[in-house]
Amino acid sequence: MRLYDYMLKSIPLLLILTPIYAYNFQTAPVQLHWIILSALSFVLFFVFYRYEIINKYSKNLQKNINIIDEHVLISYSDRSGKITDASEALCRLTGYTKEELIGKNHKIFRHPETPKEVFEELWYTITRGETFKGEIKNLSKDGSICWIDATITPIINKKGDIEGYTAIRQDITDKKIAQELSITDKLTQTYNRLHLENIFDKETQRAKRYGDTYSVIIMDIDFFKPINDNYGHDVGDQILIDIVKVLKSNIREIDVLGRWGGEEFLIICSNTNIDEAFLVAEKLRITIEKYDFYVVGKITCSFGVSEYRQGDAHSDVAVKRADDALYTSKDAGRNLVTSKD
Structure with missing residues (x-):
């Protein structure tokens, strides 16, 4: 609003007050009357001006708060x-209402597949007064997966004590899905060779x-080509899918499984x-040998095992030893486990 507009606002009040002051100060010099009226006008103008400024900033502040609530994934x-407290944007993303979230622990979003080490690191960081940044796999109310890039910052009072935390998130679900597709074998839904x-x-x-170590297991399905030739590639594909189910159910969560080729x-x-x-x-070999597969019934697999050595220059050295051990199993009649250190 222009300066002229503020002055116009003060005119009605001045018109009321002017006769009063003229009556009370009719014996006083005219110059004094004008000084007082000028001072009063200035004070009134300043009050109106300050009021309009505060009102303007209050409206802008409320507008910004509404924008944050509507578009920013934030919680306190x-x-x-x-x-x-939680924003409407976060409620829409997770499927919860504010009433359902307030008073609940942030564990309400926790996905069971997220390693506990992630949350241990998160809690350790923020309780020390530091900011945590990281990608977290969350679970919405309807059970759907939601990946977020989170920044969690402690709220510290004047005494230096932590009063709470502010969590700002970015929805990166689409990005993670794209990444997952790029590292996943389409048929078996395990990691592909590049990611391995x-x-x-x-x-x-x-x-x-x-100074740690790790081991490599390479497995090959015995006589797989005749299966494709005799039963067709659809049966062969189902065998690969079933093999993955058997392997996943018999290894640890921290073990990494993928299709090597x-x-x-x-x-x-x-x-x-x-x-x-x-x-x-050996456990996997026996389990597969006993498993009844689609159409084919019984099949066997050969295995090669090796361990990383501190002297190995590259990771492919350990893989090469496991691959050599695999071919030793095949040459020895298949359905065997051979290790090579």
């Missing part, structure tokens, strides 16, 4: 992690840094020596 919690090689590099770096599968066993990995492979 107390020191124990109980939600004290990336995991090998990370495992090797970790092993070199901390064709009818070959590879398992990376973290913090596992060659003897322990041999026992895992």
Whole structure:
């Protein structure tokens, strides 16, 4: 609003007050009357001006608050992690109402597949007064998966004590789905070879840094080509899918399973020596041998096992030893586990 508009607002009040002051000060010099009226006009103008400024900023502040509530995935919690407020945007994303969220712990969003180490690191970071940043797999009210990139910041009072936490999120579900497609074998829904090689590099770096070890298991389905030739590729594809189900149900959550190529599968066993990995492979061999597969019935698999050595220059050295051990199993008659250190 222009300065002229503020002055116009003050005119009605001045018209009322002017006769009063003229009556009370009729014996006083005219100059004094004008000084008082000018001072009063200035004060009134200043009051109106300050009021309009405050009112303007209040409206802008409320507008910004509404924008945040509508579009920003934000929540506030107390020191124990109980939600004290949540934006409408977060409610839409998760499917919960504000009433359902307030008073609940943030664990309400926790996906069972998210490792507990993620939340341990999160809690350790923010309780020290530091900001946590990371990608977290969450669960909506309807059970759907939602990936978020979270920034959680402590709310610290004047005394330096933590009063609560502010969590701002970005929905990265579409991004994670795209990433998942790029690293996943389409048929078996396990990791593809490219991603397995990336995991090998990370495992090797970790092993070199901390002096740890890991083991590699390579598995090949015996006489798989005749299955495709005799029963068709649809049956062969179903065999691969069923093999993955058997493998997943008999390895640890921290073990990494992927399709190495064709009818070959590879398992990376973290913090596992060659003897322990041999026992895992033998268990898998026996389980597969006893399993009744679609149409075909009984099939067998051959295994090769190796362990990362501190002297290995690259991760593919351990893989090469496991591959050599696999071919030893095949040459020895198949349906065997062979290790090579």
